[in-house]
Amino acid sequence: MSASPPSTSTDRVREIAAAVRGECTPDAPMAPRTSIRVGGPADLLVRPADPPDLAALLWNCAARRVPVMVLGGGANLLVADAGIRGVVVRLPVDFGEESEEGERLVLSAGAPVSRLVQRALAAGLTGCEFASGIPGTLGGAAAMNAGTRIGEMKDVVERVEVATPEGLLWIPAAGLSYAYRSCRLPPGAVVTRVGFRLRRGDVTASRAVMDADREHRRRTQPLNWPTWGSTFRNPPGDHAGRLVEAVGLKGHREGNAMWSDLHANFVVNLGGATARDCLALIRVARERVRERFGVELELEVRLAGAFAPDEHP
Numbered sequence: 001m002s003a004s005p006p007s008t009s010t011d012r013v014r015e016i017a018a019a020v021r022g023e024c025t026p027d028a029p030m031a032p033r034t035s036i037r038v039g040g041p042a043d044l045l046v047r048p049a050d051p052p053d054l055a056a057l058l059w060n061c062a063a064r065r066v067p068v069m070v071l072g073g074g075a076n077l078l079v080a081d082a083g084i085r086g087v088v089v090r091l092p093v094d095f096g097e098e099s100e101e102g103e104r105l106v107l108s109a110g111a112p113v114s115r116l117v118q119r120a121l122a123a124g125l126t127g128c129e130f131a132s133g134i135p136g137t138l139g140g141a142a143a144m145n146a147g148t149r150i151g152e153m154k155d156v157v158e159r160v161e162v163a164t165p166e167g168l169l170w171i172p173a174a175g176l177s178y179a180y181r182s183c184r185l186p187p188g189a190v191v192t193r194v195g196f197r198l199r200r201g202d203v204t205a206s207r208a209v210m211d212a213d214r215e216h217r218r219r220t221q222p223l224n225w226p227t228w229g230s231t232f233r234n235p236p237g238d239h240a241g242r243l244v245e246a247v248g249l250k251g252h253r254e255g256n257a258m259w260s261d262l263h264a265n266f267v268v269n270l271g272g273a274t275a276r277d278c279l280a281l282i283r284v285a286r287e288r289v290r291e292r293f294g295v296e297l298e299l300e301v302r303l304a305g306a307f308a309p310d311e312h313p
Contacts, residue, residue, distance in 0.1 A: 009043075009066070009085065009086075010043075012064040012065075012066050013026075013043050013044045013066060013086070013087065015060070015064065016044065016046075016057065016060050016061060016064065016066060016087060017044055017046075019056065019057075019060050020046055020048065020049075020053060020056075020057055020060075021048075021049040021050075021053045022046060022047045022048040022049040022050075022053050022057075023046070023047040024044060024045070024046050024047075025044070025045040025046075026043065026044050026045075027041045027042075027043070028041055028042045028044070028045035028088065029041050030042055030071075030079045030083060030084065030088070030305075031079070033071060033074045033090070034074035034075075034077050034078075034079055034228070035073070035074050035075045035076075035077075035135060035136075035226060035227065035228055035229070036077070036078060036226050036227055036228040036267070036269050036273070036278070037226040037269050037273075038078060038079065038081075038226075038257075038269060038273055038274060038275050038278060039078070039079025039080060039081065039083065039084075039275060039304075039305065040079065040080060040081050040082050040083030040084075040305065040306075041083040041084075042069075042083055042084040042086075042087075042088040043083070043084065043085055043086055043087065044086070044087045044088070045071075045087075045088045045090060046087055046088070046089050046090070047089075047090050047091070047092055048089065048091070048092075048095075050095070050096075051095070051096055051161075051163055051168055051192050052168075054089070054091075054163045054190060054192065055163045055164065055165065055166075055167050055168060057087070057089070058163060058164060058165045058188060058190065059165040059166075061086070061087055061165075062165045062188065063165075066086045066087055067085065067086035067087070068086060068087050068088075068089060068188065068190075069084060069086065069087070069088050069089070069304055070088075070089050070090075070091075070139070070140075070143075070190050070191075071088050071089065071090045072090075072136045072137035072139055072140025072141075072143075073112060073113075073135055073136030073137045073140060074136070075135040075136040075140070075228060075229055076136065076140070076144060076146075076228055076229050076230075076300065076301055076302055077228055077301065077302050077304060078228060078275055078278055078279075078301055078302070078303050078304070079275065079304050079305045080275050080303070080304070080305030080306050080307045080311070081274050081275045081276060082305060082306040082307070082308070083305055083306060084304055084305040084306065085305070085306055089190060090110075091108070091109055091110030091137070091139060091190075091192070092108075092110050093108065093110050093111050093112070094108055094110070094111070095108045095109060095110040095192060095193075096108050096109070096110075096161065096192050096193040097193075098193075100119065100123060103125060103197060103198050103199055103200065104158065104195065104196065104197055104198075105119055105120065105123070105125075105195070105196045105198065106193055106194070106195045106196075107119065107138055107193065107194055107196065108138065108192075108193060109137060109138050109139025109140075109142070109160075109161075109190075109191045109192050109193055109194055110137055110138075110139060111137060111138050112136070112137060112138070113131050113134045113135070113136060113137065113138055113141050113146070114131075114132075115138065116128050116131050116138060116156075116196065117129075117131050117132050117210070120196075120198055120206075121203055121206065121207070124200060124201075124203055125198035125199065125200060125201070126198060126199055126200070126201030126202065126203065126205075126206040127151075127155065127156055127198040127199050127201070128151075128156050128196070128198060129150060129151065129206055129209040129210045129213065130147055130148045130150045130151030130152065130155075130213065131146075131151075131153075131156075132210035132213060132214055133148075133210075133213065133214045133217055134146050134147075134148065135229065138194050139190075139191035139192070139194065140191075141153050142157050142160055142183070142191055142194045143183060143185060143191055144181055144182060144183070145178050145179070145180070145181050145182055145183050146181070147181075148213060148217070149213075149216075150209070150213055153178075154173065154176075154178035154183075156196050156197060156198060157173050157176075157178075157194060157195070157196060157197075158172070158173055158195045158196060158197040159171060159172045159173060159194075159195040160173075160176065160185075160191050160193070160194050160195065161191070161192045161193040161194075161195075162185060162186065162189040162190060162191055162192060163189065163190045163192050164186055164188060164189050164190075165188065168192065170195075171185075171186075180233065180234075181233055181300055220262065220263055221260075221262065221263050221266060222260040222262045222263060222266050222268050225260070225268035225269065225270075226268065226269040227260070227266050227267060227268045227269070228267065228301050229266065229300075229301070230265050230266065230300045230301070231265050231266065231267055231282060231285075231299065231300060231301050232244075232265055232285075232297040232298060232299060232300055233297075233298045233299070233300045235295050235297065235298075238295070239265070240265045240297055241263055241264045241265035241266075242264075243289045243293060243295060243297070244259060244264040244265060244285050244289065244297075245264035246292070246293075247285070247288035247289055247292055248288075249264060249281075249284065249285055249288065250264040252281065252284070253270070254277045254278075254280040254281050254284070255273060255274060255276070255277030255280070256269065256270045256271055256272045256273040256274070256277055257269060257270065257273040257274075257277035257278045257280075257281055258270055258281070259281055259285070267281055267282075275305075275307070275311070276311055279307075279311050279312070279313050282299070282313040283313040285297065286313055299313070
C-alpha cells in the first residue's frame with residue numbers, strides 16, 4: 001500500500017477553513033481592506049465566530065505550520081502585490097463581551113478606535129483625546145501603541161486580553177513593554193479585548209481638545225488620499241517628515257505612489273499604485289536620508305506578504 005502524498009500549503013489552508021465556525025473567504029482581496037488600497041489577495045481570510053473559535057483557529061494554524069497575520073482596520077499596513085500566504089484574521093467589530101465600570105472600559109479589539117472616544121464621552125470620562133481621528137481598530141492601536149502629538153495608547157491601556165493556541169488570558173499593561181509605537185505580545189497572540197482606565201473630567205473641554213487636534217491633522221496630513229499614515233518612526237530629537245522633505249522628496253513620485261506634498265512622511269496612492277511603487281519611495285528616502293544625515297530611518301508601516309527579494313527597502 002502506497003503512502004499518502006504530503007499535504008500542500010493549499011491543503012492545509014483548506015483543512016483550517018473546514019475547522020473554523022466563523023466566516024472564511026479564500027483568495028480574499030486585500031487592497032480594499034487596507035487604507036492605502038494596495039496589495040494582492042490572502043490565501044484565506046477568517047472572521048472567527050467568538051474568542052474560543054479564534055483560539056481553536058490559532059491552534060490549528062500552529063499544528064499545521066500555517067502562518068497567521070492579524071488585520072485590524074488596514075491602517076499602517078502595506079501588503080505585497082503577490083498577496084499573503086496563509087491565514088489572515090480579521091475580528092468582527094463586536095468581538096468579545098464589553099463592559100463599563102466606573103472609570104474603566106473593556107472594549108472589543110475589533111471595534112474602531114472611535115468607539116473608545118464615543119464611550120468615554122458618553123460616560124463623562126476623559127484622557128483619550130489623542131485617539132480622536134486615529135484610524136484602525138482598538139486591537140491594532142493597542143498592539144502598536146498608536147498615538148498622536150498629544151498622547152498614545154499606553155497612557156490609557158490598563159490591560160489586554162489575548163487569544164493564543166492554548167486559550168485566552170489577560171495581560172496587564174506593565175507586562176506589555178510599551179515603547180514608541182510598539183508593545184510586546186506573546187508570540188502568536190491576538191488581542192481580543194482591551195481594558196482602559198480613564199478619569200472623570202470636563203467633557204466639554206475634552207471635546208475642544210479633540211476638535212483642535214483633528215483640525216491640526218486635517219491641515220497637516222493628506223487625509224483625503226488613500227494612505228497608511230506615518231511611514232517612518234521619528235528618530236530621536238527629530239521628525240522623519242522633516243528629513244524626507246530636506247532631501248527633496250516631498251511630492252516625489254514613483255509609478256502611482258507619491259510622497260505627499262502636504263506631509264513628507266506620508267505615502268499616498270494616486271490611483272492604481274502597487275506595493276512595488278510604494279517600496280521604491282521608501283527605498284529612495286532611506287538612502288538619501290542616510291547619505292545626507294547619517295540617520296537610518298526605521299519603518300513604522302508594517303510590511304505583510306510575499307515580497308520579492310529585490311522589493312525590500
